[in-house]
Amino acid sequence: GIVGESGSGKSVTSLGIMGLHTSERARIGGEIWLEGEELIGSGAERVRRLRGQKMAMIFQDPLSALHPYYTIGAQIVEAHRVHHKVDKKAAKKRAIEMLDRVGIPEPHRRFDDYPHQFSGGMRQRAMIAMALVNNPQLLIADEPTTALDVTVQAQILDLIRDLQKEFGSAVIMITHDLGVVAEIADQILVMYAGRCVERGSAEKVFYEPQHPYTWGLLGSMPRIDREQTERLIPVKGSPPSLINVPSGCAFHPRCPYADVPPDNITRTERPELRQVGDGHFSACHMSPEQRDRIWTEEIAPKL
CATH class of the missing domain: 3.40.50.300 (P-loop containing nucleotide triphosphate hydrolases)
Structure with missing residues (x-):
């Protein structure tokens, strides 16, 4: 998919x-x-x-x-x-x-x-x-x-x-x-601004997502199996024009974690797909420890 x-x-x-x-x-x-x-x-x-x-x-x-x-x-x-x-x-x-x-x-x-x-x-x-x-x-x-x-x-x-x-x-x-x-x-590929930002098995992408854009997509998806206590969380902003793609990580203008990696790297250097697990790849400058902490403490409890 x-x-x-x-x-x-x-x-x-x-x-x-x-x-x-x-x-x-x-x-x-x-x-x-x-x-x-x-x-x-x-x-x-x-x-x-x-x-x-x-x-x-x-x-x-x-x-x-x-x-x-x-x-x-x-x-x-x-x-x-x-x-x-x-x-x-x-x-x-x-x-x-x-x-x-x-x-x-x-x-x-x-x-x-x-x-x-x-x-x-x-x-x-x-x-x-x-x-x-x-x-x-x-x-x-x-x-x-x-x-x-x-x-x-x-x-x-x-x-x-x-x-x-x-x-x-x-x-x-x-x-x-x-x-x-x-x-x-069975396998999912997540695209943003004309490039793949995450890919892996459906189970990995849904239960162990590694890219902030995937977190945003999952957070904006309605659930009927839980009590409706809070409003859906949309991904802020809108997709960039592919004629003028932002420098660095194309998702950084919309990413709430763009300042987590050091040296302003998200705005200057485009991340490449890196293996983050068995058959699981993500294009993000954050370290595995930073992603795990944010996923565990901030994202997963709200999904």
Whole structure:
């Protein structure tokens, strides 16, 4: 699961994995590996062949992601036939099977409907069917429940979890909702200002968080299992503009502990990800002793 506020770079990262940034407008560095194949160095045509076959994406707004001029069935058939040499009859059968699998009632009839004839939840189910029609090894879900009401959200999350087990796909869940990643993720990556500030197992990030931004996210999350005695504690301020990222640690203008490390280092030097536990990494200038003390004495009692 990838979590962070709007503008933290979650969706941009996923579009980079899918090869959907144009080289004229974006500069992409680093490495992206999929089943032993490096994607950044691969040609655009090679990435296009992998897209939809080995990796697929569920977009945040299915109404804008689905083409309004073509039926739902035609779009799923096209996604299947691009990567498989099958006739239209076989592709239609596969598309109807997928619509049925994601819970669309009367899939043989709804196959010929247009996106505007589906409800929001059904459009998202159709997007999931299209993403999984080729049995991809990697499925990226970019805030798939944001535009849906709570009961439909739960149904979509259950569906993604069930399909992940059935198809054996690795799922990257992108969201700003910590409740969603708590429900579905094994590993969590916390992003802020375009960079990873903490990553580790879900258990480590939720019960032993090491970065002040993660503390802030957890403190602002409502709890229904405790008495409502105090107001939620929001993270003060707003995310920085990525055109003008603050010097040093990008979180320092909002961090209540920016003055804890000595020599004003939080404002002058950017912290790198360091291992703070078994498979647990954090980018913070505070020493382990300082973080443990603040977590134990100030943060944990309020959560």
